[in-house]
Amino acid sequence: MSVSASPCSTCYLRKQCLFYRVPGVAQGGADQILESALTTNIQMVQGEQIYGYGSTFEYFYMVKSGSVKCSLGTSTGEELIVDLCLPGDIFGLDGLNDARHSYSAVALESGLLCKIRFETLESLIAEDPCILRSLLRLMGQKFISDLRFVTSRMSADKRIAHLLINLSKHNGPSTLPATRVRLPMTRADIGNYLGMALETVSRILGIFQKNGIIEVHGKHVEILDPAALNRIMTDREGNLFSSGAAKFPPAE
Amino acid sequence: MSVSASPCSTCYLRKQCLFYRVPGVAQGGADQILESALTTNIQMVQGEQIYGYGSTFEYFYMVKSGSVKCSLGTSTGEELIVDLCLPGDIFGLDGLNDARHSYSAVALESGLLCKIRFETLESLIAEDPCILRSLLRLMGQKFISDLRFVTSRMSADKRIAHLLINLSKHNGPSTLPATRVRLPMTRADIGNYLGMALETVSRILGIFQKNGIIEVHGKHVEILDPAALNRIMTDREGNLFSSGAAKFPPAE
DNA sequence: CGCCCGATTGAGTCCGGTCAAGGCTTGTGG
DNA sequence: CCACAAGCCTTGACCGGACTCAATCGGGCG
Numbered sequence: 001m002s003v004s005a006s007p008c009s010t011c012y013l014r015k016q017c018l019f020y021r022v023p024g025v026a027q028g029g030a031d032q033i034l035e036s037a038l039t040t041n042i043q044m045v046q047g048e049q050i051y052g053y054g055s056t057f058e059y060f061y062m063v064k065s066g067s068v069k070c071s072l073g074t075s076t077g078e079e080l081i082v083d084l085c086l087p088g089d090i091f092g093l094d095g096l097n098d099a100r101h102s103y104s105a106v107a108l109e110s111g112l113l114c115k116i117r118f119e120t121l122e123s124l125i126a127e128d129p130c131i132l133r134s135l136l137r138l139m140g141q142k143f144i145s146d147l148r149f150v151t152s153r154m155s156a157d158k159r160i161a162h163l164l165i166n167l168s169k170h171n172g173p174s175t176l177p178a179t180r181v182r183l184p185m186t187r188a189d190i191g192n193y194l195g196m197a198l199e200t201v202s203r204i205l206g207i208f209q210k211n212g213i214i215e216v217h218g219k220h221v222e223i224l225d226p227a228a229l230n231r232i233m234t235d236r237e238g239n240l241f242s243s244g245a246a247k248f249p250p251a252e
Numbered sequence: 253m254s255v256s257a258s259p260c261s262t263c264y265l266r267k268q269c270l271f272y273r274v275p276g277v278a279q280g281g282a283d284q285i286l287e288s289a290l291t292t293n294i295q296m297v298q299g300e301q302i303y304g305y306g307s308t309f310e311y312f313y314m315v316k317s318g319s320v321k322c323s324l325g326t327s328t329g330e331e332l333i334v335d336l337c338l339p340g341d342i343f344g345l346d347g348l349n350d351a352r353h354s355y356s357a358v359a360l361e362s363g364l365l366c367k368i369r370f371e372t373l374e375s376l377i378a379e380d381p382c383i384l385r386s387l388l389r390l391m392g393q394k395f396i397s398d399l400r401f402v403t404s405r406m407s408a409d410k411r412i413a414h415l416l417i418n419l420s421k422h423n424g425p426s427t428l429p430a431t432r433v434r435l436p437m438t439r440a441d442i443g444n445y446l447g448m449a450l451e452t453v454s455r456i457l458g459i460f461q462k463n464g465i466i467e468v469h470g471k472h473v474e475i476l477d478p479a480a481l482n483r484i485m486t487d488r489e490g491n492l493f494s495s496g497a498a499k500f501p502p503a504e
Numbered sequence: 505c506g507c508c509c510g511a512t513t514g515a516g517t518c519c520g521g522t523c524a525a526g527g528c529t530t531g532t533g534g
Numbered sequence: 535c536c537a538c539a540a541g542c543c544t545t546g547a548c549c550g551g552a553c554t555c556a557a558t559c560g561g562g563c564g
Contacts (some may be wrong), residue, residue, distance in 0.1 A: 140350075
């Protein structure tokens with residue numbers, strides 16, 4: 001598919017899109033090099049592998065719709081989810097350090113992807129330093145993304161609260177309202193991603209619900225009391241198991 | 253200080269140095285731009301802050317000797333160490349995403365630093381794509397550095413084993429032998445860095461010592477049985493508290 | 505010498521992991 | 535249309551690894 005199939009100029013994600021800053025894309029991709037480098041609106045179906053460990057690194061990807069998990073194979077054989085990519089997120093940067101991907105990327109939910117050939121992007125950087133800025137900024141963001149470092153030291157309930165808030169922030173105007181969240185993966189994947197057992201995920205969601213903070217329907221979560229979630233996340237000490245019932249009484 | 257004070261061409265770290273690839277540096281820094289952009293052999297003393305949270309991002313730094321910790325201020329006010337930089341390591345990349353540093357950098361041990369102005373590096377990238385490659389590779393390495401993601405899910409003894417092995421790997425030919433390790437920070441800092449209480453750090457080092465795996469003298473650690481350390485790190489299950497004494501009998 | 509910071513060690517507690525049983529949903533085939 | 539199977543989710547019981555609190559010890563420095 002070429003750019004003209006669904007022009008980037010009308011894409012609802014164009015403002016945050018790295019690719020959109022590449023000269024020529026906004027104008028409809030008249031440039032020859034670009035047509036061969038940029039591919040938009042690639043269909044992915046749930047469970048599909050976009051790339052695997054050790055595969056050669058060629059493209060940067062962007063999620064347009066659906067979601068993707070990036071995971072690392074550990075020495076003991078099991079999977080370890082290190083990144084969760086939602087619409088607007090970039091992935092594929094794990095191939096930068098030795099021309100091979102060190103993660104694998106699998107579609108959690110069916111949707112659309114765009115990709116750009118890294119080589120081309122690289123040569124375009126020489127022409128326009130602006131792209132480099134965007135790229136580095138992007139990598140910087142991934143680099144400091146607190147959801148990895150900070151939350152790894154938090155108690156389980158804080159991590160879940162963190163995830164829910166992050167997911168709700170990700171809801172743009174064209175998607176769900178900020179109080180509605182769709183969990184893009186199973187409890188097992190959430191647990192893997194957040195570093196806890198799947199039973200703990202389930203338990204904490206249950207406790208949140210019992211306290212009237214959220215309402216859970218499978219993968220669908222309604223946030224009834226965002227302030228309480230924020231309080232749980234930022235509170236220096238204490239958690240729901242010990243004193244939570246008193247701190248966050250049921251809203252019913 | 254200028255390049256000529258201690259020329260990069262004789263630096264023992266030049267092979268892994270990003271700055272060394274900048275054209276002109278290897279030749280002694282004849283270029284005018286470089287002289288104003290690159291500064292080598294900057295003295296830092298223990299406890300000195302190299303930059304703080306929110307300070308404007310100007311330089312990339314490289315540790316030539318000594319060590320540096322990069323930490324993040326959390327919303328609850330305490331410090332969270334996210335990176336430990338030893339000779340050959342780069343830091344300062346946390347300023348990439350919004351022109352301000354999101355970490356602070358403090359010297360753990362006195363030593364020498366080199367720094368390069370990012371703006372200059374940026375403009376040099378346009379001339380030589382090779383530098384971009386090096387830079388991206390470097391960021392990629394930081395990006396996938398397992399010591400952050402993977403170890404956060406490990407038991408405390410595995411993390412300590414991991415740290416000891418990593419530190420010993422960092423010993424170059426010009427420093428200590430691979431079986432001697434200097435812990436660059438206090439137990440509290442190690443605990444902060446690895447995500448555990450300082451008492452746990454002390455306890456596990458004690459257990460390792462009791463089992464004849466290491467010998468601890470303050471910040472000085474002698475690795476007596478590297479194979480045992482590797483076994484602890486990679487073993488799928490089990491840890492020293494439950495069955496370790498049987499698995500790793502004293503070597504005395 | 506005494507102070508202070510860091511390290512060690514012990515006791516008690518609890519968060520969260522593991523094991524296990526059961527309920528709910530979804531899809532497939534008889 | 536229902537039966538069955540296979541995932542996925544929930545809930546409970548139990549246990550252990552690591553945190554907290556607390557006391558003690560050791561070493562460097564004024």
